Amino acid sequence: MRLNAEILMMIGGVCAFLLTVWQVRSRDLREKYAVSWILVSLGLLACGLFPQMLKSLAEATHLSYPAAVLFLALGAIYLFGFSVSLSLTRQYRRTVRLMQEMAIQECRLRQLERQLTFSPQGKEQS
Amino acid sequence: MLRHLIVVPAYNEQDALPRTLETLQPLPEEYEILIVNDGSRDRTGAVAEAYxxxxxxxxxxxxxxxxxxxxxxxxxxxxxxxxxDRFHYVIQFDADGQHDVAALPKLVETAAREQLDLCIGSRFLDHGSTGYQSTMTRRFGIRFFSRLIAWLGGVRVTDPTSGLRCAGPRAWRRFAKHYPEDYPEPETLFWCVRNKLKVGEIPVQMHPRQGGVSSIRPHHAVYYMLKVSLAIVLDRLRPLGH
Incomplete structure (x- = not known):
């Protein structure tokens, strides 16, 4: 069997599907993100299984030369990458604020513990 | 009596921190010290607790x-x-021994007398100064940011990267909400200038660092210049107060 674009897309689709399922199973990927990645893998698989579908789409949109396909692929990668950067920025802000709040609360807790230890009631309790 | 907080950020400063903290001891009663151990991998946290x-x-x-x-x-x-909720001025003071403690009361006095929202300790205001004025490359970067802020904000500050700064309530309450995670000084200074907060400088002497490693590494210099310049230019596009 000769390796061609259709077979490559089918292999890629199956691998992407299995990778997504595996990462969700091990709780390294949230289901929220898995939905879009499963759609991508199914899209790849469909392109491999039904190449005519891709050809019809290319003819309908007049994007039938390789550079246009590359442009579309780069566009999709850009959108995915950018949304990941936005998500990471939000997560970073939340993590930092949580860490700061935690450090401040921990400091106040230590001060309270010290006050309790040195107060007369604290001595009675200990 | 108004109280003031000295914030000492410290990352892997176990060698320099004890001496730096010792120099803060003669300060008057109205000062409190806050050491922020920034996830140090050495004994900085233990040194701070012992102090x-x-x-x-x-x-x-x-x-x-x-x-x-x-x-x-x-x-x-x-x-x-x-x-x-009991502090009036919040002063940033480096843990590495570069800053002179004698400048702290002067920063607070100047900020109070001139009603400044941000008072900066400048290495370059006193032209006859014999204090440490950083490397030539960094001085070039400092001059560049000084001119960029003057051009975009209309206020000339000689030492925009100085980490010795006294912030009044209007400035530090905003900084508590939004503050850049790295290389924050020029960007926050520009925010103050643009939002019509009153900014001033006093001459200070600085010393070479007594230990630890600078947060601005030589191979980060290009990123530093680009990131801070971009942040300042983009801040110009935000609505005032944002």
Missing amino acids: AAQSRLPVHVLHLPVNAGIGVAVQTGYLFAQKM
Whole structure:
């Protein structure tokens, strides 16, 4: 069997599907993100299984030369990458604020513990 | 009596921190010290706790669980001041021994007398100064930011990267909400200038660092210049107060 674009897309689709399922199973990927990645893998698989579908789409949109396909692929990668950067920025802000709040609360807790230890009631309790 | 908070961000400063903290001891009663241990991997946290136990002035120690950068450490200090709600001025003071403690009361006095929202300790204001004025490359960067801020904000500051700064309530309450995580000084200074907060400088002497490693590494210099310039230019596009 000769390796061609259709077979490559089918292999890629199956691998992407299995990778997504595996990462969700091990709780390294949230289901929220898995939905879009499963759609991508199914899209790849469909392109491999039904190449005519891709050809019809290319003819309908007049994007039938390789550079246009590359442009579309780069566009999709850009959108995915950018949304990941936005998500990471939000997560970073939340993590930092949580860490700061935690450090401040921990400091106040230590001060309270010290006050309790040195107060007369604290001595009675200990 | 108005109280003031000195924020000392510290990352792997176990060697320089004891001497730096010792120099703060002669300060008057109205000062409190906050050491922010920024996820240090050495004994900085233990050194700070030991100092807090025997200090004449009130000392608080915050431990960030991971290293988050100078901006996050300093912002934690502003957040602490906001939660305690008893401080008027919040002063940033480096743990590495570069800053002169004699400048602290002068910063506060000048900020109060001239009603400044941000008072900066400048290495370059006193032309006859024999103090440490950083490397030639950094001086070039400092001059560049000084001109960029003057051009976009209309206010000339000689030492926009100085980490010795005294912030009044209007400035530090905003910093508690938004503060850049790395290389924060020029960007926050520009925010103050643009939002019509009153900014001033006093001449100070600085010393070479007594230990630890600078947060601005030589191979980060290009990123530093680009990131801070971009942040300043983009801040110009935001609505005022944002």
